[in-house]
Amino acid sequence: MTLILMKGNEAVKLVAQNPLVWFARRILSGVVVVWAAATFAFLTQCLLPGDRAQIIINVRSGNVGPAPPAELAAVNAQYGFDQPLVVQYANYIWRILHGDLGESYQQHRPVVGIIAEQIGPTIVLAIAALLTAWAIAVLATLLIAGRDNIWSKLLSGAQIFLATVPPYWLATILLVVFAVNLRIFPVVGESTAMGLVLPTLALALELSGFFGQVVLNEFTRVLEQPFVTSARARGMSDFGVRLHHVLRHAALPGITLSGWALGKLLSGAILIEIVFARQGLGGVLVAATSSRDVPIVSGAVLISAGLFVLLSVIVDLAYRMLDPRMKLT
Amino acid sequence: MSRFAEVTVSQPLREVLEFICNVPFRVAASLAIIGFFVLAAIAPKVLQTHDPLAIDLSSSLQSPSTVHWLGTDQLGRDLYSRVLEGAGQSLAIGLGATALSISVALILGVAAALFAGVVDSILTRIFDVLFAIPTLLLALVFVTVFGPSVLTEVIAVGIATAPGYARMIRGQMLSIKGTGYVEAAKALGHPFPRIAWRHILPNTMNPLTAMMTIGVGQAIIWASGLAFLGLGVAPPAPEWGALLNAGRNYVIYSWWLEVIPGLAVTIFALSLTIVGGHLQDRLEGKA
Numbered sequence: 306m307t308l309i310l311m312k313g314n315e316a317v318k319l320v321a322q323n324p325l326v327w328f329a330r331r332i333l334s335g336v337v338v339v340w341a342a343a344t345f346a347f348l349t350q351c352l353l354p355g356d357r358a359q360i361i362i363n364v365r366s367g368n369v370g371p372a373p374p375a376e377l378a379a380v381n382a383q384y385g386f387d388q389p390l391v392v393q394y395a396n397y398i399w400r401i402l403h404g405d406l407g408e409s410y411q412q413h414r415p416v417v418g419i420i421a422e423q424i425g426p427t428i429v430l431a432i433a434a435l436l437t438a439w440a441i442a443v444l445a446t447l448l449i450a451g452r453d454n455i456w457s458k459l460l461s462g463a464q465i466f467l468a469t470v471p472p473y474w475l476a477t478i479l480l481v482v483f484a485v486n487l488r489i490f491p492v493v494g495e496s497t498a499m500g501l502v503l504p505t506l507a508l509a510l511e512l513s514g515f516f517g518q519v520v521l522n523e524f525t526r527v528l529e530q531p532f533v534t535s536a537r538a539r540g541m542s543d544f545g546v547r548l549h550h551v552l553r554h555a556a557l558p559g560i561t562l563s564g565w566a567l568g569k570l571l572s573g574a575i576l577i578e579i580v581f582a583r584q585g586l587g588g589v590l591v592a593a594t595s596s597r598d599v600p601i602v603s604g605a606v607l608i609s610a611g612l613f614v615l616l617s618v619i620v621d622l623a624y625r626m627l628d629p630r631m632k633l634t
Numbered sequence: 635m636s637r638f639a640e641v642t643v644s645q646p647l648r649e650v651l652e653f654i655c656n657v658p659f660r661v662a663a664s665l666a667i668i669g670f671f672v673l674a675a676i677a678p679k680v681l682q683t684h685d686p687l688a689i690d691l692s693s694s695l696q697s698p699s700t701v702h703w704l705g706t707d708q709l710g711r712d713l714y715s716r717v718l719e720g721a722g723q724s725l726a727i728g729l730g731a732t733a734l735s736i737s738v739a740l741i742l743g744v745a746a747a748l749f750a751g752v753v754d755s756i757l758t759r760i761f762d763v764l765f766a767i768p769t770l771l772l773a774l775v776f777v778t779v780f781g782p783s784v785l786t787e788v789i790a791v792g793i794a795t796a797p798g799y800a801r802m803i804r805g806q807m808l809s810i811k812g813t814g815y816v817e818a819a820k821a822l823g824h825p826f827p828r829i830a831w832r833h834i835l836p837n838t839m840n841p842l843t844a845m846m847t848i849g850v851g852q853a854i855i856w857a858s859g860l861a862f863l864g865l866g867v868a869p870p871a872p873e874w875g876a877l878l879n880a881g882r883n884y885v886i887y888s889w890w891l892e893v894i895p896g897l898a899v900t901i902f903a904l905s906l907t908i909v910g911g912h913l914q915d916r917l918e919g920k921a
Contacts, residue, residue: 474896572770
């Protein structure tokens with residue numbers, strides 16, 4: 306809620322600005338966020354307790370014992386750990402600018418390649434879930450907003466429930482009921498359309514709970530506006546008023562939530578991919594976390610921060626285009 | 635004013651009485667559930683029907699029955715007793731993570747609100763960056779760096795959920811800073827630290843209490859999510875997340891091993907959300 310209000314205030318402040326100046330500032334602040342995320346990713350690599358070269362050798366060989374000094378020196382030289390931190394940092398940023406996120410300790414391959422291979426299914430899942438969540442939230446709102454009956458109570462209760470329930474648990478229930486017992490969908494996540502249905506639902510239902518609550522609030526507020534009464538006075542049907550007049554207004558603050566939803570979607574997707582044994586970032590990240598393969602995890606942090614910034618710029622642009630009050634002469 | 639107005643009781647006591655009598659059913663039910671789990675956390679033996687660690691291979695993987703209310707696991711251990719045994723550790727992780735999260739957020743949020751200008755814009759940028767990283771991914775970073783343990787779980791969840799609180803505290807403090815009573819205190823010549831301590835902070839605490847109530851439930855969900863991925867507490871401990879992780883391998887034939895611990899997490903978090911929401915409504919209604 307605060308998010309929307311803050312966005313709202315920000316938007317009001319921005320009206321007086323030249324759109325190009327606004328856009329340039331928006332891009333600049335996005336770059337700052339990505340740079341800070343890169344710094345954070347670099348720091349996590351330095352924070353690794355113990356000797357990094359030792360850890361890398363252990364991750365590679367699977368041994369626990371101390372490595373001979375010659376081997377340590379070779380690894381130190383290879384990764385540049387023998388240089389001062391400032392030089393390492395500069396090199397790190399320089400490599401990122403050239404699209405190089407480092408090399409996996411375990412797989413001896415560039416992190417960019419590993420993530421690029423696996424990010425496809427995750428993005429498909431996330432987009433499918435985002436659209437489904439919106440569809441569910443909007444449909445529920447159209448049906449229940451401003452009405453006080455048993456259905457509206459049931460549905461808004463369901464929204465609170467869905468917004469709270471852990472996504473991995475919901476995913477498991479769906480898996481047990483629809484794949485194991487009813488055998489409607491495949492048990493193990495396949496890349497087919499049928500295999501996508503359950504993971505998408507598991508991810509979307511939680512999000513639709515959040516969206517639903519926000520859109521419902523806004524919808525109820527807009528229903529009391531004068532232009533709604535005037536539309537009704539013209540003899541428009543109740544559903545027509547809701548669909549053509551109220552929804553457009555109510556959806557606007559919800560759109561700003563889509564940027565925020567990305568983080569929620571990525572977190573959820575990791576868990577849900579594990580539940581359904583789907584291909585995607587989830588499996589890679591969990592494996593990398595348990596084998597302490599830092600470059601993969603910090604690479605994923607950097608990429609998701611970049612995606613977040615990109616998406617929030619798009620959302621802000623869309624907001625300005627969709628809301629005529631934001632348009633400038 | 636109210637039906638307690640004629641009784642001469644002190645104001646705070648009257649408020650407590652009114653609060654108790656006006657509680658809706660869903661809030662009362664939620665409080666009962668929270669009470670049940672808190673009791674399980676403090677004294678698990680009182681509510682347990684079996685020894686949660688007793689292995690009985692002759693009754694392994696039994697579905698829920700009158701003897702084993704919620705079934706048994708692969709080693710024949712009673713799931714109901716294990717869920718209760720796990721409540722303590724799960725609650726401790728949730729409370730610990732929330733406490734850490736709030737402390738970090740209070741320091742950052744208060745600093746951002748009090749020192750407007752450079753400090754504020756730097757801190758706001760830091761919140762932006764932390765917001766740009768998905769919560770679970772941020773938690774994974776901590777587990778990667780420090781290795782899986784209870785402490786890592788608390789730190790990971792605590793830090794990963796801090797930016798949300800920090801933003802809220804900053805916003806709340808900024809809005810209080812502009813109110814009439816703060817202006818009045820300034821005009822009376824009170825030093826700023828005193829104003830911050832006596833006026834701004836107490837008024838920030840109200841919405842924070844409601845948020846914290848909901849936050850404990852969310853922290854338990856995140857922590858059990860980490861454990862579900864096998865990145866949490868070591869297996870023998872029947873913490874909820876560990877139970878979820880152990881149940882994952884049996885989900886196809888013995889659904890209860892996965893569904894029941896998840897249900898415990900869900901019901902507990904849901905109860906906290908309902909109570910927190912109710913607190914929020916009441917505190918806002920008063921303001």
